Amino acid sequence: MTAFMNNYIRIIDGFNYRIGRFAMYLIFVMIGVLLYSSFTKTFARPSLWTLEMAQFVMVAYYMLGGPYSLQLGSNVRMDLIYGTWSPRGKAWVDSFTVLFLIYYLVVLLIGGFNSTLYAFEYAERSYSAWRPYMWPIKSIMIVGIVMMLLQAVSELFKDIRTIREGRQDVV
Template sequence: MPELIRQYVKIVDGFNRRLGRFIMYFIFVMAGILLWSSISKTFFLPSLWTLEMAQFAMVAYYILGGPYSIQMGSNVRMDLFYGGWSDKTKAWMDAFTVLFLIFFLGVLLYGGISSTSYAIEYGERSYSAWRPYMWPIKVVMCFGILMMILQSIAEFFKDIARIRGVEL
């Protein structure tokens, strides 16, 4: 494989590994927010922000953890046929199906950018009592989708290398 592709895979894998290892601790952030929600409802006045903030933390958790999940091969596969195939056949199938994933994520990113620009331009807010601005979480979502596209392209290159009998 050309050195440019090797460097691309190395950089994208390294960044998404660090991002994924960092973002996995957001589960504790979300748990802390929900714990505070329970405490404040029991002993103080209920907080308006806790439920929605926990939802935002969860969105960041799974959107930013997605590229790491793809990298680690933790995504769900239907093993009915796939499990019995050779590594080369699996690489062929993965190289083919990842193109559909990249297309889907591209459409998702296009819609996400459109929605984010709308949220920034018009100052979109949530309809809850807390009424937070929506653009920060939409920016996080667009960034996560972009990183998932970059990781999917890296996985495509790894599959092509596997088909050629080379490991990246």
């Protein structure tokens, strides 16, 4: 395996690991926003921003945590047949199927980038009563898609390493 691939795996996995560990705690931010919403609906005047803010935090949680989930192998997979295969057999199938993921992420990135440019250019706002600007959450989505794309390439490199060298250890 080339030094470039090893360095790429080490850098991208390390970066996505740190961001994923940070993203895990966004669930507590969302819980705090929802608790505040419940409190204000019960004891005060209800807030207009809480539901949509909770949705934005959840989007950030999913988009920034997705690459970490892929890295840990926590993604959904049909293990009925796959689980019985050898590591090399799994790597062959994974190296083929990850190409579909990469294609999907590139298409998603192009669409997301155009949507984010639109949000910046026209100061797009949500249609809710709160009317927040949409560019911050769309920017976070772009960052998450790029991180997922980089992690998918890292997974492809790991599969290539397993196929060529028969090892799965982290470099």
